[in-house]
Amino acid sequence: MLMRRAPLAFVVMVGCLLAACEKGAWHPTAQDGSKEKLKIKYFWAPSDSDHHYSSVRTAIEAAQGSDEFKKVDPYVELSEYKDSGSQEDAIQEARILRRSPDVLAVIGHPRSGATLAALPFYAQAGIPVLIPSATSPYLLYRHAEGEIPDFSATRPDLEPPRFANAFRLTPSDIPDQAHALELTIKQLGKDRKIKTPKVMLICDSTGGTRSSTYSKPMCDYLASEAGDAYDFAITVSRNVDLEKGNISGVITEIHAEDPNFIVLVGYQELARALLEELKERADRDMPHKKIENYTLIMPDACLTNDLIDFGAQVYVTSPMNPQRAVACTSPRGEAYSEALKFQRASEKVVGIPETDEGFVYDSVLILAAAVDDCNQSGDLNRGCVLRYLNKHHTNLLGACESYHIEQGERQNAYYYVYAQHVQGKQREMRPRWFTRKEDHELYPSDSWDQQSH
Amino acid sequence: MSSTPLTAGTNSPIEGTSVETGRNLALVTPQPGDVPVSSSAVQPPAAPSRLAWVRDYWWSGIVVGLVAFDGLVLLLAICDSLRFMLQGLSLIDAWTFAWEGVREGEFVVLAITVFAVFLIALPALSALFLAWLQHRKQKKEAPPAVQTSRTLDRATGGPGESENKVSPAGRIGTVNDRPPFLRRGGKNVFLLHLGLSGSIALFTVVAQGMETLSGWSKSEAYVYSFSSYWLLIVLYLKLAYPGYFLPVFRKFFVRAAGGEHPSLPEVVREVTTEDGLRG
Numbered sequence: 155m156l157m158r159r160a161p162l163a164f165v166v167m168v169g170c171l172l173a174a175c176e177k178g179a180w181h182p183t184a185q186d187g188s189k190e191k192l193k194i195k196y197f198w199a200p201s202d203s204d205h206h207y208s209s210v211r212t213a214i215e216a217a218q219g220s221d222e223f224k225k226v227d228p229y230v231e232l233s234e235y236k237d238s239g240s241q242e243d244a245i246q247e248a249r250i251l252r253r254s255p256d257v258l259a260v261i262g263h264p265r266s267g268a269t270l271a272a273l274p275f276y277a278q279a280g281i282p283v284l285i286p287s288a289t290s291p292y293l294l295y296r297h298a299e300g301e302i303p304d305f306s307a308t309r310p311d312l313e314p315p316r317f318a319n320a321f322r323l324t325p326s327d328i329p330d331q332a333h334a335l336e337l338t339i340k341q342l343g344k345d346r347k348i349k350t351p352k353v354m355l356i357c358d359s360t361g362g363t364r365s366s367t368y369s370k371p372m373c374d375y376l377a378s379e380a381g382d383a384y385d386f387a388i389t390v391s392r393n394v395d396l397e398k399g400n401i402s403g404v405i406t407e408i409h410a411e412d413p414n415f416i417v418l419v420g421y422q423e424l425a426r427a428l429l430e431e432l433k434e435r436a437d438r439d440m441p442h443k444k445i446e447n448y449t450l451i452m453p454d455a456c457l458t459n460d461l462i463d464f465g466a467q468v469y470v471t472s473p474m475n476p477q478r479a480v481a482c483t484s485p486r487g488e489a490y491s492e493a494l495k496f497q498r499a500s501e502k503v504v505g506i507p508e509t510d511e512g513f514v515y516d517s518v519l520i521l522a523a524a525v526d527d528c529n530q531s532g533d534l535n536r537g538c539v540l541r542y543l544n545k546h547h548t549n550l551l552g553a554c555e556s557y558h559i560e561q562g563e564r565q566n567a568y569y570y571v572y573a574q575h576v577q578g579k580q581r582e583m584r585p586r587w588f589t590r591k592e593d594h595e596l597y598p599s600d601s602w603d604q605q606s607h
Numbered sequence: 608m609s610s611t612p613l614t615a616g617t618n619s620p621i622e623g624t625s626v627e628t629g630r631n632l633a634l635v636t637p638q639p640g641d642v643p644v645s646s647s648a649v650q651p652p653a654a655p656s657r658l659a660w661v662r663d664y665w666w667s668g669i670v671v672g673l674v675a676f677d678g679l680v681l682l683l684a685i686c687d688s689l690r691f692m693l694q695g696l697s698l699i700d701a702w703t704f705a706w707e708g709v710r711e712g713e714f715v716v717l718a719i720t721v722f723a724v725f726l727i728a729l730p731a732l733s734a735l736f737l738a739w740l741q742h743r744k745q746k747k748e749a750p751p752a753v754q755t756s757r758t759l760d761r762a763t764g765g766p767g768e769s770e771n772k773v774s775p776a777g778r779i780g781t782v783n784d785r786p787p788f789l790r791r792g793g794k795n796v797f798l799l800h801l802g803l804s805g806s807i808a809l810f811t812v813v814a815q816g817m818e819t820l821s822g823w824s825k826s827e828a829y830v831y832s833f834s835s836y837w838l839l840i841v842l843y844l845k846l847a848y849p850g851y852f853l854p855v856f857r858k859f860f861v862r863a864a865g866g867e868h869p870s871l872p873e874v875v876r877e878v879t880t881e882d883g884l885r886g
Contacts (some may be wrong), residue, residue, distance in 0.1 A: 178712075178713045178714070179713065180708045180711075180713040180714065180815070180816075180819055181713070181815045181818060181819050184828065184829035184830075190829050192823065192825060192829075229825060252704070252820070253704070253708070253819055254818075255818075255819055255821070255822045255823040255831065256820070256822075256823055257822065257828075258623075277700075278696075278697065278700035278701075278703070278704060278820060279695070279696075279704075279820045279821075279822060280695060280696050280820070280821070280822070281822070308867060318695070347617075478790075529825070532826055533824065533826065534824065534825040534826075535821075535822060535823065535824035535825070535832040536696065536822045536832065537694060537821075537832060540695075566750065
């Protein structure tokens with residue numbers, strides 16, 4: 155009898171299939187609207203120093219206690235994500251976040267290589283990304299997975315299209331950081347009365363694009379600005395892959411060339427390996443040339459505080475977050491300073507300040523303002539947060555300063571040049587000069603109050 | 608598929624060009640998919656095998672209107688795609704994302720279900736609809752012929768009812784009786800429907816990807832920022848199944864298994880009345 159109704163059985167069977175199919179992990183439904191919170195994911199990198207880890211965590215904890223975040227706490231939560239720094243892991247993490255509909259925004263990643271790999275996936279899902287510490291100029295340009303965008307610092311008219319969802323609070327290396335490096339070379343040459351300083355340029359290519367995403371643009375920029383007709387000459391330029399290359403060979407070249415300055419563009423792993431080898435070889439092979447006689451100029455990604463104890467003369471360029479540089483008297487700035495007072499005292503920070511701390515803190519404040527605005531309009535989602543960021547891009551308020559961002563890039567940034575200061579057995583990094591991208595010289599840091607306004 | 612001959616020795620109910628079904632005569636015009644007609648009208652009618660019967664019933668539902676329905680759904684798909692792009696998101700990214708999901712086994716079940724609905728259930732439903740139309744027409748033409756009508760409605764063919772055995776195609780009426788969109792399609796219409804059904808199943812995959820990529824939006828509750836109209840219809844039917852269709856089917860089959868001869872409209876009326884629903 156039943157088979158005589160077989161056509162209807164087909165309908166029933168298909169209906170059963172329809173009823174049986176559940177939404178999968180890629181298309182989830184909110185279980186309980188009253189308990190769910192949208193998530194702001196932030197990244198910290200265990201491969202970096204403990205100081206970096208604690209500074210990001212401290213900034214997040216401090217920001218969670220701020221009045222701005224408390225206002226939106228019922229709707230959003232800050233959720234941490236461990237970032238190994240490798241591009242493969244970053245892609246994996248970004249894929250997971252892309253298919254997580256509860257992710258409202260992302261703060262991260264710490265390193266340029268990882269950010270470059272992850273950004274296309276966030277763009278696919280329209281997830282707003284605030285970048286507090288990755289500085290490669292490549293990052294904001296659209297590119298295919300695993301590729302470096304076709305970017306030319308000298309031909310802005312050939313720029314590929316940019317990601318519309320990425321906003322960088324720290325300034326780009328090109329031209330800001332590279333310009334600060336160039337000015338430092340010229341300033342030191344002038345101070346030491348060297349007509350055309352000889353520079354050895356060492357570029358980190360460890361892990362291919364993982365490191366060269368960060369180092370290559372600055373190396374290219376410096377190479378284009380150097381020459382006999384200029385104020386310095388690059389006599390040797392080397393790409394060093396820490397996992398494949400021979401550091402000892404680089405040290406041999408340094409001894410042979412005897413450059414006035416070594417410009418090291420890369421990450422701290424390479425800087426540590428180079429300084430260790432330099433110190434060992436100087437002590438063993440060249441007793442007449444001590445490590446104190448070498449002058450290294452680096453961007454801030456190279457240096458952790460412990461590296462200054464090797465004894466070389468070190469100059470470090472670093473984007474300055476004025477929270478550290480100026481007295482911040484606004485209520486939100488005072489709250490920030492108060493929250494971090496214990497942290498600073500307990501860590502006895504003697505090196506360059508961790509700028510990530512301030513940028514991460516400000517990222518949370520900016521996103522909290524966006525969430526509050528969207529929530530009041532009754533439409534809290536990624537699109538609304540993006541619209542808020544685009545609408546207020548010239549004046550995004552952090553704890554002590556406002557960020558002027560055009561096409562995703564920070565416009566109103568300052569740079570400090572830190573120099574090693576020795577007092578007895580105590581070594582520490584202190585700001586010596588500062589500059590902006592439109593300046594053609596370095597200003598003494600003690601003239602900050604006059605020059606910066 | 609359309610012209611597979613019946614198994615030898617079966618009692619075909621449609622041998623000859625006309626079949627007497629009780630007091631009514633239903634003219635059977637050979638169509639693609641119909642059981643081939645034999646000229647040996649003198650032989651006793653052979654019953655179709657169950658599989659062939661189902662196949663013929665299903666094939667009789669392949670009508671031009673299915674393609675029109677597919678077209679409507681695809682228009683909805685285009686509308687969804689445009690709405691998605693207006694949110695500032697890329698359709699290509701949604702395709703890429705959906706394809707990655709498929710490779711990990713996501714989005715597939717619903718797509719297969721939709722494909723099955725379009726390929727199996729819709730022709731079956733349209734055949735059912737055609738049978739109902741024919742039944743209604745016959746009732747109008749011959750009001751006293753209650754017994755015959757019931758026989759037709761029950762799709763008879765069991766023991767002791769061989770005189771009423773009629774192929775589904777035969778019971779549905781002639782081409783000329785039908786509205787244009789219910790006219791039977793041939794192989795080409797079937798292939799077109801197959802292709803369009805595949806496209807719709809594919810779009811079902813992409814629609815899920817589009818929703819996921821858009822993320823949640825918080826208003827009164829958490830919902831996807833982009834909500835696909837097509838997926839809304841599919842998932843609404845999914846929700847309607849246990850609440851509405853399942854009780855109807857259950858009651859219908861329980862009665863059928865108990866030897867009764869329930870009429871589907873009656874069961875629907877009973878269920879909706881019991882549950883306070885208005886179908």
